Amino acid sequence: MDVAEPLTEAGAAGLRAVTHAPRSTLVALDFDGTLAPIIDDPERAVVHPDAVAALAELGGLVGTIAVVTGRPARTAVRLGGFTDHAGLGSMVVLGQYGVERWDAATGAFDVPPEPAEVTAAGEELPALLESLGLGAARVEHKGRALGVHTRELEDPQQAFRTLLTPVQALADRHGLTLEPGRNVLEIRAPGTDKGDAVRRLVAETGATQVVFAGDDLGDLPAFEAVAALREDGLPGLLVASASHEEDALSDRADVVVDGPAGIAAWLRDLSARIRAAQAG
Template identity: 45%
Template sequence: MKLPAHDGLAAILADPAGAVIGLDFDGTLSPIVADPAAAAVHPDAPAVLADLATLVGAVVIVTGRPPGTALALGATPAGPSLADVPGLVILGHYGMERWEAGRISAPPPPPGLDLVRAELSTITAGMTGVLVEDKDRAVAVHTRRCPDPEAALASLAEPVARLAEQVGLVVEPGRFVLELRSPGMDKGRALSAFLAERKARSVLFAGDDLGDLAAFEAVERAGIPGLRVCSGSAEVVELAAHTDIVVDGPAGVVAFLGAVVEALRAGR
């Protein structure tokens, strides 16, 4: 893949030790599937990230998934897994949980989740194809498997919003999903804090969904050269208007990062 001309990318290539590479998981490193539990990392992603991690300041995954789930889905039948990426940090639950060097740190789960689980069973009763995903510190409602996913999502928006308000949670919309999670943190805040922690001099963030807009905005506000990469799809078009480069899904992200690795090695 030929790398495009961009000031943010040029800064990363010129000073890789100061670069932070941030990535979403679902839709960016892992293809979207109907059942979230059946997701799997792109088979080439761990090896590319392992190579990249030896060349840049830091690689961080910022995801709505729990870190342990991302790690489990980040294993490949042959070759390295995400857990093998040197120095990798995973900020899960939009930054509420952190995995680093084999350890997870996190605050207590938010109150009200038991009520959310019970009420969602009632709200979604009789809706064919709706999937309620328990993420331990959050709960997500998926409509991708419904006969009419968009209509199902629209019908759930108001009752899910009322439920979230009742228990003090927020609703994170996504690709045929509504997630109820703790307030006070999003991917943008998580990425900004990590950039400050690592004293980053440049940043790249790749994402695919509405929840990644906050991270894209964090790249814009960071005050350092940055590059926003959209893992493109026909389902979400809003992100493309806020990005610098659009690639073709997770395969495109992996190919792009592989080209970055080659360019960094050539510049040594």
């Protein structure tokens, strides 16, 4: 497939910086919708097979490959199948928006315990749902967050509207943040976002340029962080994966590709450009 050239001048500068100094490049990517297709059962959202191969190839050429995701780090590593690839020996996976971490080099997970406020809110949830006649709503415990899913209920949107105010009140009582999504209400411990995570990775690795690829609103802070780094003189390249229902980032991206398959092709092309620059 044809791989799009960077659409902006800043993107072109970012790409030149990457091919000029790949070893000091950070390539950070979101997981769902970027490396893995969005599917109904999120427990089956494995990485696109071309994408993990392309990442492993690129991993042999650049300084650091990082996955930055809202999912728990363990889940992302399991679904990503990142453990068995020679090129991913120094990969980093940041889970829960940067609170959790896995380092391929050691195989170690750093997963802080669930905050007490989240535990307490989780204990109150079943009775609250029962009192609203929505005891059948599925509650997902994610460590630093709780998801109340209405997708499987008879009238998901009505249930969502019924839940909004009482779940907001529950979150407020425990000092948690409510984040409404599509047929899900997520209450989350305050913490970090993907922008913080990307800034920390840049500082830690000493990257002299950064690539970030994402697909939806949760990636916006990372896009903004890269844009701010560019203003400070650090070249960057922003890639949007725009296949699924949401197309939140295309306006701000240098390159727009078609979903995880498009990301895989783009990563391969990036490796080819780096090799060509090294040969030339």
